Amino acid sequence: MVDVAVIGAGQTKFGNHALGLKGMWAESTENAFASIDGDFDPSMVDEAFIGSIAFGGGQIGNTAALLTEHTGMDNIPVRRVENACASSGFAFRDAWMAIKSGQADIVVAGGIEKMNDLTPERKRFWLGVSGDTEWERLAGLTFPGTYALMARRHFHEYGSVHDDLVNISVKNHMHGLDNEFAHIRKDVSFEKAQSGFMVADPLTLYDCCPTSDGASTVILAADHVAKKLTDDPVWVLGSGAGSDHLALHDRPSITQLIATQRAATSAYDQAGITANDIDLAEVHDCFTIAELMATEDLGFANRGEGGIFAREGRGRRNEGQVTINPSGGLKSKGHPLGATGTGQIVEVFKQLRGEVEASRQVRDANTALTHNVGGSGATCSVHVFGRDLK
Ligand SMILES: CC(C)(COP(=O)(O)OP(=O)(O)OC[C@H]1O[C@@H](n2cnc3c(N)ncnc32)[C@H](O)[C@@H]1OP(=O)(O)O)[C@@H](O)C(=O)NCCC(=O)NCCS
Incomplete structure (x- = not known):
């Protein structure tokens, strides 16, 4: 079966950001593209998975499509992945599986959250949504x-x-x-x-x-593609x-x-x-x-x-x-x-x-x-x- 490598990775600083979702995603993804040796064309990406809880309700529906259209990944299959604070760990696993299955050669996995534009009370509400609503949160x-x-x-x-x-x-x-x-x-x-x-x-x-704003982006590739794009892959074992x-x-x-x-x-x-x-x-x-x-x-x-x-x-x-x-x-x-x-x-x-x-x-x-x-x-x-x- 095909081996999978990480060929690029980048992020924004985590903290309080003036940037909104689109701006943070663009910064993080451009950093990831820039980390690949040589020129990387975003249109080479086959698929994308983006983890987010949609904290504050900023963009709950079609989040991934909103973000990828701003980073040159047009018309590819994309989706938001939600598993609370583990959302982008699972986005990465989904990206790895897409390559392992032979359906894709280059896949983006990332994550994003904007937490600091809410009042303390609203923050507490959104932090609570990932607990058991019936037995814990309420x-x-x-x-x-x-x-x-x-x-x-x-x-x-x-x-x-x-x-x-x-x-x-x-x-x-x-x-x-x-x-x-x-x-x-x-x-x-x-x-x-x-x-x-x-x-x-x-x-x-x-x-x-702390409660932080931020975005992070990782680019995965199948072994035969990874070896062409970088001399320094990091392998997913x-x-x-x-x-x-x-x-x-x-x-x-x-x-x-x-x-x-x-x-x-x-x-x-x-x-x-x-x-x-x-x-x-x-x-x-x-x-x-x-x-x-x-x-x-x-x-x-x-x-x-x-x-x-x-x-x-x-x-x-x-x-x-x-x-x-x-x-x-x-x-x-x-x-x-x-x-x-x-x-x-x-x-x-x-x-x-x-x-x-x-x-x-x-x-x-x-x-x-x-x-x-x-x-x-x-x-x-x-x-x-x-x-x-x-
Ligand atoms: C710990 C917590 C309650 C503090 O919130 P707060 O009292 O509103 O803190 P503030 O934002 O007013 O910051 C007060 C000061 O503490 C600092 N600070 C804030 N959170 C901090 C943290 N977690 N650790 C260290 N310092 C922190 C700030 O930088 C600030 O310092 P300054 O006065 O020098 O600028 C909040 O960060 C929190 O709820 N954290 C948990 C988040 C969470 O549950 N995530 C999900 C996990 S499953």
């Missing part, structure tokens, strides 16, 4: 509240403590400091991260991702996905995400590797407890030992076996919901090609992983990438 449970329940339970079952989460926050702010695309570029000390204002007990400001009950109370455990475990197992199996082979991972740290649980679910730490992993600083850039969230993660780089999944792939593409700022480069980066979660874990995609085909 009862007043927010996403900070959902992840706070997970954190409390993890503390109770495994003895992890809030300072473990503080370590994750400090690490991700440190990683994002030199990232020109990051939303919150602040040097956050341990003491400062310990004393943020309470959002949902035990999670404080420094445990939460595995694509896994999973799902779970939407409401927390239906899950047998709230200290692990079954969707992540299933997605990771499938991606590792396809790639023929284990967690020990991963040099860097962009994981979905919408809240610091989400990163702690992901280190366990992805196999970097044993069950219940995510707190110890964080305490020992094992995810810090170039200090342990794996660097976790070299971009700064959602915590520092930002979280424009629909744009986050392909934004993670932009980071991994650049890291594997040695194209990030020297201060941020992960040493000997050969194999990388992205982990994109929808809401509290009802959907998840995991992708494994390599410099070489195995």
